[in-house]
Amino acid sequence: MSATMKAMSYAVYGGPEVLELTERPVPKVAPGSVLVRVKAAGVNPVDWKIMAGGLDPFMDINFPVTPGWDVAGVVEAVGFDTPEFQVGDEVYSYGRRDTVQGGTFAELVALPAAIVAHKPAALSWEHAAALPLTGMTAQRTLDTLGVSPGETLLVHNGSGSVGRTAIQLAVLEGVRVIATASAKNHARLRQLGAEPVEYGPGLQDRVRELAPDGVDAAADFAGGVLEDTLALLKPGGRHASIADWTVLQHGGQYVWVRPDADELARLSLLVEAGALVVDVAQTFPLEQAADAFRASMSGHGAGKIVLTPFTP
Incomplete structure (x- = not known):
């Protein structure tokens, strides 16, 4: 194995222009970890938000x-005492570590085995890379809210990747879902089982038309919607956000999902059962990561953006 690998990297904070194709050392494989050859890497807004500082x-x-x-x-190598995996295993992961440095926009990435799961055979590389962070965030948010069959859940930004997953997970549990999105995305949200409403001014009236008594819970995947959430919750209603920590001052919960192979495996079971679908909007080769970031920043709302291996 070569001692170096291709990677997209940045040396200073900034916008997409600071990304450049570099040669980086191949990561060391610590005990209890695996070295993964990257077949696809998902792009998340947090990636370019971190890059901007x-x-x-x-x-x-x-x-x-x-x-x-x-x-x-694909697992390229395993560290000492890593019985969960063998070379050649197909895997996927939400690979966040406590320190930001060695990420997945590279030919190879080393990850602790505890945050790596076997990839469902039903998912392509691109669709597998699109699921972990958004899927686990949606799952953690619904777990935090404790939604139950027969309840009504309001999802802010239902057309985003987290929102789309949350809709599906909630519907599977027998929860009624009202989801905000622009009109162009309403048809897709109906297919997923939600009742879509246009976001923006007048939202409270539009939701009240569907749920006159208000909603039991609200999941904020957008930010800037706390006033609407509080106005639409029934007495004793629950709310959580991944985008606005001020919910903590108003009885809500702020969700920051943790890497966890067991939690990812929960999603794998749903994928394998055909109960959860993943939308991929665009793919770019890794060397075009800056263009992928620009596309992500545009807020297209049609699914995840995914990076594929470097062009030979």
């Missing part, structure tokens, strides 16, 4: 940084 107050950043937390690939 948005998480500097909360996470240690060691430059140069290879971004990326989502990955699907």
